[in-house]
Amino acid sequence: MRVGVVGGGINGLSTAWALLQAGHEVELFERGELMRATSSASTKLLHGGLRYLEHGELRLVRESLQERNWWLRHVPDLARPLRLVLPVYRSASRSRWKLKAGLWLYDRLAGRQGIGAHGWRSTAELTALAPELRASGLRGGYVFYDGQMDDYCLGLWVAERVRELGGVLREHAEVRRVSERGALETAEESHDFDRVVNVAGPWAERLNAASDIEGGCRMDPVRGSHLLLERPLAVGFLLEAPQDRRPFFALPYQGQTLVGTTEVRQGLDEPIRCSPEERDYLLEAYNHYFRQAVPEEVAETFAGLRPLIRSGPDVNRASREYRIEQRGRLVTVCGGKWTTARRLGQEVARTVGG
Ligand SMILES: Cc1cc2nc3c(=O)[nH]c(=O)nc-3n(C[C@H](O)[C@H](O)[C@H](O)COP(=O)(O)OP(=O)(O)OC[C@H]3O[C@@H](n4cnc5c(N)ncnc54)[C@H](O)[C@@H]3O)c2cc1C
Incomplete structure (x- = not known):
């Protein structure tokens, strides 16, 4: 079949890759440049997401951990295991035993291909391992493992796989309309495909609405911001923001410290950038x-818009699951994490069939 794919983020590229592997012809349309939107503004983790266990999302966490291992095994130049510390302070909102149970489950869900089991470290062991961490009130902590990637370069690695299989990747090609009959319109021309897949991330619902396609999944775009601090860090940390008890990360990244993230609902027409309030919030949490x-140590800030499926009022509890909907010859993809993009693509290829 001839398939047109809209969106050149990691989910669009992975969809194109899976469709080509299934024997289809693929042409992908990206309105800007590949991998320049949400997919290169992530926390750079290939992870199951420990906190999603708290929300009972076992299926998603298991799939993510399997995918984490796939990336680490197949693209070791761009994805590597990362040691993370989860310190336990006297003031923590989650007990040591609750964290232990979560980490135990996390290791079990990773299965035999896990990249290292978690373990408890005393305060002395932890301060030897991470001397930069505040010691007052520290009771010890857990060490566990996840994956870290260069999200932009890893996405371009997928784009290379697409080109190798004969996929056509068109940049600066905004799609104005799609249709259930398999048509797709850019400013210049109109194309007919056997199937069109709308994987435009946070903009997927808007494209369908502009095409007079009613209903379907509703998006809830939620901005997340990060800081890059000009200071190195030896290991990663999963911490609790003192302001609101939300989890956030401080990670070593390319010789600097990556701090993030935030969760702020916003409209699609607002600029996607780290606000002064988010910058202060992240600095305060880090400090x-x-x-x-000090603010002068912030080398860079960046922000992305999560393509979340609309659920309840609490964005912190919103699922990172993806959903695939088919109407006639149009397939629309909503949601999804970076880590699970390959699975999402395979699921779309199954939906398209052949
Ligand atoms: C702050 C933050 C941190 C995150 N951290 C992690 C993490 O550590 N690990 C993890 O697994 N996941 C993480 N995620 C989630 C992950 O980054 C996203 O789920 C994923 O990148 C979404 O990819 P996508 O391809 O669906 O969307 P995008 O990357 O946004 O791609 C959509 C593309 O469609 C294009 N487009 C839109 N409309 C049109 C149109 N009409 N015509 C043509 N092209 C169009 C856009 O230009 C864009 O390039 C994070 C997300 C955020 C926001």
């Missing part, structure tokens, strides 16, 4: 645990 960083 609660580490030697004070």
Whole structure:
């Protein structure tokens, strides 16, 4: 079949890759450049997401952990295992035993291909391992493992696989309309395909609405911002923001420290950038645990819009699951994490059939 794919983020590229592997012809349309939107503004983790266990999302966590291992095994130049510390302070909102149960389950869900089991470290062991961490009130902590990637370069690696299989990747080609009959319109021309897949991330619902396609999944775009601090870090940390008890990360990344993230609902027409409030929030959270960083140490900020499926009022509890809907010859993809993009693509290829 001839398939037109809309969106050149990791989910669009992975969809194109899976369709080509299934024997289809693929032409992908990206309005800007490949991998320049949400997919290169992530926390750079290939992970199951420990916190999704709290929401009972066992299927998603298991699939993500399997996928984490796939990327680490197949693209070791761009994805590597990362040691993370989960310190336990006297003031923590989650007990040591609750964390232990979560980490135990996390290791079990990773299965035999896990990249290292978690373990408890005393305060002395932890401060030897991570001397930069605030010691007062520290009771010890857990060490566990996840994957870290260069999200932009790893996405371009997938784009290379697409080109190798004969896929056509068109940049600066905005799609104005799609249809249930398999048509797709750009400013210049109209194309007819056997199937069209709308994988436009946070903009998927808007494209369908502009095409007079009613209903389907509703998106809830939620911005997440990060800071890059000009200071190195030896291991990663999963911490609790003192302001609101939300989990956030401080990670070593390309010789700097990556701090994030936030969750702020926003409209699609608002600029996607880290606000002064988010910057202050992240700096304050970081400074609660580490030697004070001053605003001048912020080398860069960046932000992305999560393509979440609309659920309840609490964005912190919104699922990272994806959903695939078919109407006639149009397939629309909503949601999805970076880590699970390959599975999402395979699922779309199954839906398209052959
Ligand atoms: C702050 C933050 C941190 C995250 N951290 C992680 C993490 O650590 N690990 C993880 O697994 N996941 C993470 N995620 C989730 C993950 O980044 C996203 O789920 C994923 O990148 C979404 O990819 P996508 O291809 O669906 O969307 P996008 O990357 O946004 O791609 C959609 C593309 O469609 C294009 N487009 C839109 N409309 C049109 C049109 N009309 N015509 C043509 N092209 C169009 C856009 O230009 C864009 O390039 C994070 C997300 C955020 C926001």
